[in-house]
Amino acid sequence: MSQPLPIYEIQSAIVAAASAGQRVIIAAPTGSGKSTQVPQMLLEADPRREGQIVVMQPRRLAARLLARRVAGERKSELGAEVGYQIRFENVTSSRTRIRYVTEGVLLRQMLQDPLLKGVSAILFDEFHERHLYGDVSLARALDLQQGSRPDLRVLVMSATLDLDPLERYLAPCRLLVSEGRTHPVQVRYAATPSYADKRPAWEQAADAFADYAATGDAGDVLVFMPGVFEIHQTIEALRRKPEARGYVLLPLHGELASADQDAAVAGYERRKVVVATNVAETSLTIPGICCVIDSGLARMSRYDPNRGINTLLVEKISRASADQRAGRAGRTAPGVCLRLWSQEEHGFRPANELPEIKRLDLAEVVLVLKATGLADLRTFRWLDPPETQALAHAEELLLDLGALQIPPGSAGTEITAVGRKMLAFPLHPRYARMLLAAQDYGCVNQACLIAALTQGRDLLLRNVEDRVAFLREDLVKSGGDFEFLIALWHSLEQQRFAPEVCQRYGVHAQTARQVEPLFRQFLDLARQQELDTAKRNPGADALRKCILTGFSDRVGRRAEAGGARFDLVHGRRGTLARESLVREAPLIVAAEVRELEGKEKSVNTVLSLATPIEADWLMEMFPNDIARTLRVWFEASSKRVRAEEQLQFRQLSIGTKRIEPPPTEEAARLLAEEVLAGRLILNDWDDWVEQWITRLNLLAKWCPELGLPAIAPEDRRALVEHLCHGCFGAKAIKDKPVKSLVKGWLSAAQQQLLEKQAPERLTLRNGRTPRVHYDAANPPHIAVRIQELFGVQSTPVIAMNRVPVLVRILAPSMRPVQITQDLAGFWRDHYPRIKQELQRKYPKHKWL
Numbered sequence: 001m002s003q004p005l006p007i008y009e010i011q012s013a014i015v016a017a018a019s020a021g022q023r024v025i026i027a028a029p030t031g032s033g034k035s036t037q038v039p040q041m042l043l044e045a046d047p048r049r050e051g052q053i054v055v056m057q058p059r060r061l062a063a064r065l066l067a068r069r070v071a072g073e074r075k076s077e078l079g080a081e082v083g084y085q086i087r088f089e090n091v092t093s094s095r096t097r098i099r100y101v102t103e104g105v106l107l108r109q110m111l112q113d114p115l116l117k118g119v120s121a122i123l124f125d126e127f128h129e130r131h132l133y134g135d136v137s138l139a140r141a142l143d144l145q146q147g148s149r150p151d152l153r154v155l156v157m158s159a160t161l162d163l164d165p166l167e168r169y170l171a172p173c174r175l176l177v178s179e180g181r182t183h184p185v186q187v188r189y190a191a192t193p194s195y196a197d198k199r200p201a202w203e204q205a206a207d208a209f210a211d212y213a214a215t216g217d218a219g220d221v222l223v224f225m226p227g228v229f230e231i232h233q234t235i236e237a238l239r240r241k242p243e244a245r246g247y248v249l250l251p252l253h254g255e256l257a258s259a260d261q262d263a264a265v266a267g268y269e270r271r272k273v274v275v276a277t278n279v280a281e282t283s284l285t286i287p288g289i290c291c292v293i294d295s296g297l298a299r300m301s302r303y304d305p306n307r308g309i310n311t312l313l314v315e316k317i318s319r320a321s322a323d324q325r326a327g328r329a330g331r332t333a334p335g336v337c338l339r340l341w342s343q344e345e346h347g348f349r350p351a352n353e354l355p356e357i358k359r360l361d362l363a364e365v366v367l368v369l370k371a372t373g374l375a376d377l378r379t380f381r382w383l384d385p386p387e388t389q390a391l392a393h394a395e396e397l398l399l400d401l402g403a404l405q406i407p408p409g410s411a412g413t414e415i416t417a418v419g420r421k422m423l424a425f426p427l428h429p430r431y432a433r434m435l436l437a438a439q440d441y442g443c444v445n446q447a448c449l450i451a452a453l454t455q456g457r458d459l460l461l462r463n464v465e466d467r468v469a470f471l472r473e474d475l476v477k478s479g480g481d482f483e484f485l486i487a488l489w490h491s492l493e494q495q496r497f498a499p500e501v502c503q504r505y506g507v508h509a510q511t512a513r514q515v516e517p518l519f520r521q522f523l524d525l526a527r528q529q530e531l532d533t534a535k536r537n538p539g540a541d542a543l544r545k546c547i548l549t550g551f552s553d554r555v556g557r558r559a560e561a562g563g564a565r566f567d568l569v570h571g572r573r574g575t576l577a578r579e580s581l582v583r584e585a586p587l588i589v590a591a592e593v594r595e596l597e598g599k600e601k602s603v604n605t606v607l608s609l610a611t612p613i614e615a616d617w618l619m620e621m622f623p624n625d626i627a628r629t630l631r632v633w634f635e636a637s638s639k640r641v642r643a644e645e646q647l648q649f650r651q652l653s654i655g656t657k658r659i660e661p662p663p664t665e666e667a668a669r670l671l672a673e674e675v676l677a678g679r680l681i682l683n684d685w686d687d688w689v690e691q692w693i694t695r696l697n698l699l700a701k702w703c704p705e706l707g708l709p710a711i712a713p714e715d716r717r718a719l720v721e722h723l724c725h726g727c728f729g730a731k732a733i734k735d736k737p738v739k740s741l742v743k744g745w746l747s748a749a750q751q752q753l754l755e756k757q758a759p760e761r762l763t764l765r766n767g768r769t770p771r772v773h774y775d776a777a778n779p780p781h782i783a784v785r786i787q788e789l790f791g792v793q794s795t796p797v798i799a800m801n802r803v804p805v806l807v808r809i810l811a812p813s814m815r816p817v818q819i820t821q822d823l824a825g826f827w828r829d830h831y832p833r834i835k836q837e838l839q840r841k842y843p844k845h846k847w848l
Helices: 006-019 034-045 060-073 103-112 132-146 163-170 201-214 228-239 258-265 319-330 363-371 388-400 417-422 429-441 444-453 466-475 481-494 499-504 509-528 540-550 615-621 664-676 687-702 713-724 739-743 748-757 823-841
Strands: 023-027 052-057 082-086 089-091 098-102 119-124 153-158 173-177 185-189 220-224 248-252 272-276 289-294 297-304 309-316 335-339 555-558 565-568 573-576 587-597 603-612 626-635 640-649 652-658 773-775 778-785 806-810 816-820
Touching: 006 023, 006 034, 006 153, 006 173, 023 163, 034 052, 034 060, 034 098, 034 119, 034 153, 052 060, 052 103, 060 082, 060 098, 060 258, 098 103, 103 132, 103 363, 119 132, 132 153, 132 363, 153 163, 163 173, 185 319, 201 220, 201 228, 201 289, 201 335, 220 319, 228 248, 228 272, 248 258, 258 272, 289 319, 319 335, 363 388, 363 417, 363 429, 388 429, 417 429, 429 444, 429 540, 444 481, 444 509, 444 540, 481 509, 481 540, 481 603, 499 509, 540 587, 540 603, 540 615, 555 652, 565 587, 565 652, 573 587, 615 640, 615 652, 626 664, 640 664, 664 713, 687 739, 687 748, 687 773, 713 739, 816 823
Parallel strands: 023 153, 023 173, 052 098, 052 119, 082 098, 119 153, 185 335, 220 272, 220 289, 248 272, 289 335, 309 587, 573 603, 778 806
Antiparallel strands: 082 089, 297 309, 555 565, 555 587, 565 573, 587 603, 626 640, 640 652, 773 778, 806 816
C-alpha cells in the first residue's frame, strides 16, 4: 500500500486487545480504513488461528464491494481467502478466512450453529447505523462469549458512535480511537433555509453542481438523494446543465444489478457524477470523489405496530449521517461538502438516527430469538429495548401464523414445529408461512415464484402508457396481482427476457432475470423441507388461499362498488394501488400495505399485490376470528321487521345474510316500539282500553289494600309485545284482539273489584247511569244534564267511598253551568239562581 491509512496508527493496540480476548470498540473517522484493514490486521497477526474473521455490514452493496476490495489488496480471487455472503448469494469457499456478511446472515448462522465453531472473530462495522440484526447479533455474540466461547473476539467499529452507552453495554471493553482523517473536507451550507427554497431537491442539487463545476475544481462528485425516483430526476436535471458536459453520470442504489453498481465505483478517464442513496454513506470508497452534494434527505422505513403498516417516507437525516456523507469527499483527496440546508437548520437535526429496533417490524427477529429458546423477550440483552407494543404485535402475528404457541399454564410463547420449518426460508415469516401452506394446497411451485418475485425491486415499471397497461390486462383478464405476475414472468421467461419484450410490457428486464436464481433457490429450500415442488395446476382458489394464510391480517373490503378505497381489518383503511388488476372483487388480501409520500407531502396508505378472496374462506380457515352479529330493524318503507346476520373478520364486515323470518322476540319488541310511538296502529286499542288501564292504576293507588296489580309503562310495553308476538309487520298486528288480552291482566275476582270500586258507569239514585271519565292527573268526573240529576242530592263516591266524583252539570244545550263535588250545596246555594236563568232560556224543559 503506497500510503498507510490512518487506522494503522492504532494497529498494535487493536491486535493486542483482540488477542487478549477483550471486547474492542474502534472509533475511527470516515476514510481511515477500518472496514478494509482491521480484518487484515487480525488475520496477519495470527494467520494460524482457526476460524473465519466475519465482518458484518449493514448493506449488501458494501459487503460485496468491500470483499472485492480486500481480495484485490491481498491478490486473491474473490471467494477464496476473502469472500462475502449476503441473502441469496454466497461467494465463499472452505479457504475463506475473511468473510463479509450482512447482518441477517450471521444471526441465522448463530441459529444453525449456536457455538459458531467456524468463527474466530466478529467485527460489527458501521455500528452507528443501529440496524436491527446488528443489535441482536451483537447481543447473541456477547452471550456466547460470556458463556461457551470466551475465545470469540468481538470488535465494534464506527466513525460516528455515541460511545458512552455502548461502552456500558460492552463492559468490560477496550475503547480505541483513531483521530486521523485521510484528507480534510470543507463543509459549506446553503445561504437560505431549505424550507425557503420550494424547488425539488434535484433541481437544487443540479444548481449546486453547476456552481461547483464552474469554479474549475477537479475531482468527481457524489450526490446524495433519498430514493431511486429522485436519483433519476437528478441525473436528468444534470444533463440539462452545460457544466455537466464531459461528465459520466451514474446512479448508485441497492436495486441496481451488480454490474451497474460496479460501474458507479469504477474509475474513468473522464470525471463522473455518482447520484446515490444512503448505500454510499458508509464503508464504501468511491475513488476520486472530491465533492459531496447532500440533499440531507433519506427514505426511512418505519413500522407502525398499532396499525400494522409499513411506512416509507422521506425524512431529514441526522447530524451523524450528514458527517458520514461529508466524509465521502475526503477519501482520496481534500474535498468539499455542499449541504442543501442552512447551518442554523443543521443544529436542529437529531444527533443520530433512531435505531431500527425502535422503528421496524420485529416479527422475523422475534421468531429467530424464540428458536433459541428465549421464553421472555423482555429478558433479552437489548442495547435499546424495543417498544412493548412492537414486541407484542410481532408475537401476535407469529401466533396467527402458527409459528408460536402459548403452552398450557404459561403466560409466554414458544416456537412451534411450523415455526421451526419457517426458519428454513430466509424470508419474512409471512412468506415463509405461505410456502409451507402451499404444500397443503398443492401450489409450492407457484408460491416459490411469488416469494422470488417480491424480494427485490418491483418487476413492473410505474407510470406506463395506457398501451402497456392494456397489454398487461390482456395477459391476465381476471384474477389477482400475483397471478398476473406469475403469468407475466413465465411469458417473459419463454422469450428469454428479451429487452424489447420487457419494454413492451413495462417490465424491468434486469429484475426479471434476477428472479430466476431466487426462484431456484426457494425451490431447493422447499425440497429440503420435503415439500412437493412439481409444477401442478391446483386452480386459482388454492393459490389464493395459500396467500391468505400468510397475510390474513391484511384483509380488506371494498368501501363501494368499483371504488379503490378499502376498509381493512382492525379498523384501518387504504387505497388500492393504481396498477392493481383487482378492479371489482369486494374482498381482497393485500400482501403490501404501505404509507407513501404523495404530492405536496401528502401521505397515502397504499394497498398493493392484491388477491381476491371469498368470505367463505375466512370462515373456513379462521373460524375463531369470525364474529357473527345479528342486526334486526324495522323498515319504515315496508312497515315490516327485517333481519340479517352480519359477519365480521377481525372487526371487518365481510358480508350479510338475510334472515327469514326475523327472530320472534326481537320482532315483537320492534313492532311494540312502533305501536307505542304511534307509528303503527292497533285498531282494537281504543279509548275504552286506555280508560280501563287508567281505572285500574287509579284504584290500585286509591285502595292499595285491594292488592290490584297496576299496569306500569314497562307492563304496557309487555302487553303490546305480547300482542305482536309471532308477527313481523303492520298488517299482521292491526286487527289483533286487544280488550280480552288487557282484561286478562286481572283475575275474575279482581275484575269484579275493579267494576265495583272504579266502575265504568255510575248508577245514580234516580236510576241514571252516566259514564265515569278517569284521568291520572285529575279527579274522576261525570258529565250530565241538570235534569238527569233531579233526585240526586249527594255527591257520588267511588273507591270504597274514598274518592268523590267530580260532577260537571250541563245545561240542556250541553254547555257546563257548574262543576262541583258538593251536590247538596249546589242544590241549596246555586240552583235557585241558575234555575231562573235556564227557565228563561229553555222554557219547554221541566224544572223543579
